[in-house]
Amino acid sequence: MFRDLSRPIETGMPTYPGDPDVTLALDATHEADGYATSELRTGTHAGTHVDAPRHTLSEGETIDERGVGAFAFDARLVDCRPLAPREAIGAEALPEPNALDDADADAADFDADLLVLRTGWASRWGTDRYRDHPYLTAAAAERCRGLGVGVGLDAFGPDPTPPASPEEAGYAREDEPDGTPAHDALLTDSLAIVENLCGLDGLPERFRLYAFPLRLRGGDGSPVRAVAEWEES
Template sequence: MPNIIDISVPLHSGIPVWPGSPGFRLFQTMQIDAGEVANVSQLETDVHIGTHVDAPCHFVSGGKTVEQLSLEVLIGSAVVAHLPEISAVTPEDLEALALPPNTQRLLLRTRNSQLWANQVSEFQIDFVALTADAAQWVVDHGIQLIGVDYLSVQRYYDSPFTHEILLGAGVVIVEGLNLTDVPPGLYDLVCLPLKLVGSDGSPARAVLIEKDH
């Protein structure tokens, strides 16, 4: 069997969330230990929580919603690239990766992933993300899915332009990946958001499957 690497973060009440988000709450409404017939839980959460997918309508009026995203984009060969010594992802950084021709899915491992490894629960405003120019580079090079290892593809203090460039071009954004210790290389990605009708985003389970070389 090929090795499967879970690159999604566990969802629990202590995970970091974007400032202003209601966060994540899972609680039981029925309990066997209380004499009831079953354990039943209820979930209250922002859809942009933990490992999640942004649909175009998150920043594009009239854009596609989550259930309209192509499974052919969410599943398939992906390149994991390691950018360990940067504070922002620029076009020059992406160009230096020398990606394989026709790369369609790109996952960026930065120092952000160490935050997940260290279980840092406080939101960090200095996370690594793409500049708007880097977003345009992604679009210009035909990449259909971009994945990042913290809660946003754009830097905390930047305008929404990075999102708008990517989502306006139909690029699927996957945020909140945990790529700790994932070696750079080519993998098969499976990233499945919940089929939330009309939603601008959704939590997702994302895994990498090592290719047989």
């Protein structure tokens, strides 16, 4: 079975604070030109997308330097719910190397290369509260790094997002990290980060996830068509 896990790209869609707005507009029409073409203006991190190491690391790998096979994943769904606004996801919420696997397995035998974290924040897409998503602690990011697995999320990303307004800042927690420590921990080892996923409800625990980016020369990330595949039982 297949399921699309990506957000439609459309004019006015939510974007990370400070990122370019998205517009998709007709450039030629059947009525005037006999054919249709459209102009798309977007940032590289709009909608459902993957990050390249260059996103937060000045000398990191660019999106076009990665082999295409790096964007086909053996994924494991991790249900982190329920979570409060801006709640930290600790390492204890993530599977151990031997969880559900052979008791003698170690990190090298971990049978997934992407943990898809279901936070429940997909339901807040299009609202200011989408910014108040949970995030990974440094320990959780290091757990992923130690396992050699990337992260997919139904949120803006693995680090906190700035609140929408001073009033919304009341939800921020005093111990929230500054900067992009979770991004840096994962991208330093070229581990995948797939952001703004949707449609995670009802997925099996194990599935294949395909998230192929545009081949942007020197790109720091790219929108993707994220698709889950699994065998129907």
